[in-house]
Amino acid sequence: MKAKLLWISALLLSVMIGLGITSCTNSQRVDLTPQEQLGKFLFNDKNLSLNNNLACASCHGSGVGYTGQDEPINLHGAVYEGSIAGNFGNRKPPSAAYADDSPILHNDAVAGWVGGMFWDGRATGWTMDNPLAEQAKGPFLNPMEHAVPNAQTLCDKVKASNYVNLFTEVWGSISCADDTAVGVAYDNISVSIATYEGSKEVSSFTSKFDAFWNKAKIKGKNVTQVSMANWENYKSLGLNNDQLNGLAIFNTKANCSSCHTLDEGIAGYPLFTDFSYDNLGIPKNPENPATIADPNWADPGLGGFLEKTALYSTVSSTEIGKFKVPTLRNVDLRPTTTFVKAYGHNGYFKSLEGIVHFYNTRDVLAVCPGDYTEPQALQANCWPAPEVAENMNTKQVGNMGLTAVEEKELVAFLKTLSDSSLP
Numbered sequence: 001m002k003a004k005l006l007w008i009s010a011l012l013l014s015v016m017i018g019l020g021i022t023s024c025t026n027s028q029r030v031d032l033t034p035q036e037q038l039g040k041f042l043f044n045d046k047n048l049s050l051n052n053n054l055a056c057a058s059c060h061g062s063g064v065g066y067t068g069q070d071e072p073i074n075l076h077g078a079v080y081e082g083s084i085a086g087n088f089g090n091r092k093p094p095s096a097a098y099a100d101d102s103p104i105l106h107n108d109a110v111a112g113w114v115g116g117m118f119w120d121g122r123a124t125g126w127t128m129d130n131p132l133a134e135q136a137k138g139p140f141l142n143p144m145e146h147a148v149p150n151a152q153t154l155c156d157k158v159k160a161s162n163y164v165n166l167f168t169e170v171w172g173s174i175s176c177a178d179d180t181a182v183g184v185a186y187d188n189i190s191v192s193i194a195t196y197e198g199s200k201e202v203s204s205f206t207s208k209f210d211a212f213w214n215k216a217k218i219k220g221k222n223v224t225q226v227s228m229a230n231w232e233n234y235k236s237l238g239l240n241n242d243q244l245n246g247l248a249i250f251n252t253k254a255n256c257s258s259c260h261t262l263d264e265g266i267a268g269y270p271l272f273t274d275f276s277y278d279n280l281g282i283p284k285n286p287e288n289p290a291t292i293a294d295p296n297w298a299d300p301g302l303g304g305f306l307e308k309t310a311l312y313s314t315v316s317s318t319e320i321g322k323f324k325v326p327t328l329r330n331v332d333l334r335p336t337t338t339f340v341k342a343y344g345h346n347g348y349f350k351s352l353e354g355i356v357h358f359y360n361t362r363d364v365l366a367v368c369p370g371d372y373t374e375p376q377a378l379q380a381n382c383w384p385a386p387e388v389a390e391n392m393n394t395k396q397v398g399n400m401g402l403t404a405v406e407e408k409e410l411v412a413f414l415k416t417l418s419d420s421s422l423p
């Protein structure tokens with residue numbers, strides 16, 4: 001029933017786009033439920049930070065696919081400043097969109113560790129049964145982010161907000177009278193935000209690829225089976241030859257889809273992640289403030305989190321240096337064609353061309369003689385040593401044997417994953 005409704009609204013949307021009705025404001029474009037609208041207010045409210053200067057949206061901007069939207073930052077350290085000046089995180093913001101299918105963090109017999117939120121999975125979902133809502137609790141009290149001193153203060157701020165009536169409509173009246181009441185409010189705040197992140201406004205499935213996916217489905221063609229041998233059977237469904245060849249390489253020769261899966265998610269479209277963890281051997285970002293402060297620091301990723309848990313500390317060593325496979329949706333979404341975005345957990349990469357070339361040649365090119373940045377490494381035709389050498393995936397990535405043309409086609413395909421109806 002819900003799927004059908006979604007489908008009808010998708011159809012309506014494409015009719016609107018067909019008629020050129022795309023300049024209307026976003027609130028007219030997507031009807032949010034009261035809970036989603038409440039989540040939107042919370043997501044965009046700078047008053048919910050210590051110095052009233054930072055919202056979730058500050059680090060997760062819609063115009064760049066809900067990741068970092070400050071070009072000078074992306075170009076260098078790629079980590080963002082919190083509400084308190086000078087307090088930086090040590091990782092690049094991943095997309096806050098398309099994350100809600102990530103299951104509760106668990107160790108799968110075949111896939112290994114799967115699920116949770118954050119690059120290292122530490123918003124596990126173990127307490128709320130909802131990793132995305134659990135994640136949304138983190139930033140408010142994190143001194144590197146919103147830096148609110150405690151949940152009580154957050155509750156008071158929401159109670160004093162100009163959308164408190166909507167909060168009451170959705171959850172009943174808000175009380176910050178004691179710890180129990182504050183706990184309930186804090187849960188309701190985080191669930192509202194998670195609901196907004198999963199809404200049709202944030203996770204809209206309106207890319208060129210999605211239109212192609214829909215057309216292929218109507219024709220009875222399975223997009224997960226596109227290969228370098230059969231790609232021509234998928235012509236005239238909305239992707240041009242370069243993009244189609246890129247998809248074929250993505251599925252076969254480069255086998256990107258073994259991690260960035262094309263399998264259908266809950267909404268019926270691929271999320272381009274299986275929510276598993278890998279160490280790709282991405283170099284240190286020498287411009288990350290955490291690396292500048294301590295050149296020997298290496299981000300331990302999932303293993304670093306597991307090490308601190310009571311149950312899994314003994315099995316953490318095989319997970320050091322692994323990070324969650326990110327969605328590839330909106331990786332190329334940017335306000336202008338030359339706008340620079342950063343890629344990877346530490347934002348080492350500054351271009352899709354760069355990261356694709358790295359996948360293809362990590363184990364082929366010479367090791368750079370120093371901590372080169374991505375542009376320096378591309379110029380010198382080398383790659384720096386990995387940030388973490390242990391547990392590096394050498395089977396699937398590092399030497400893919402792709403030609404320069406095939407690398408370009410892969411990038412052309414990645415560019416079809418940008419949503420067209422973002423606010």
Ligand code: HEC
Binds near residue numbers: 119135
């Ligand atoms: C100062 C910048 C900053 C602010 C503000 C911020 N985030 Fe983030 N966000 C990040 C960074 C950096 C990460 C990755 C951190 C990590 O993995 O340790 C992240 C991770 C996430 C993720 C995980 C996505 C995934 O696939 O694992 C979600 C969802 C998210 N943020 C949503 C939010 C919400 C909701 C808020 C507001 C309550 C918020 N963020 C505020 C920087 C920020």
Ligand code: HEC
Binds near residue numbers: 094280281393
């Ligand atoms: C073995 C699993 C695996 C395979 C195969 C794989 N990836 Fe990834 N991908 C990852 C992981 C894990 C990350 C994050 C790693 C990190 O930041 O340290 C990532 C990150 C990325 C990013 C950065 C996204 C962002 O928002 O920062 C892009 C782009 C990307 N991959 C594209 C590709 C392409 C294209 C291919 C095929 C050539 C590919 N991947 C193959 C696991 C994989």
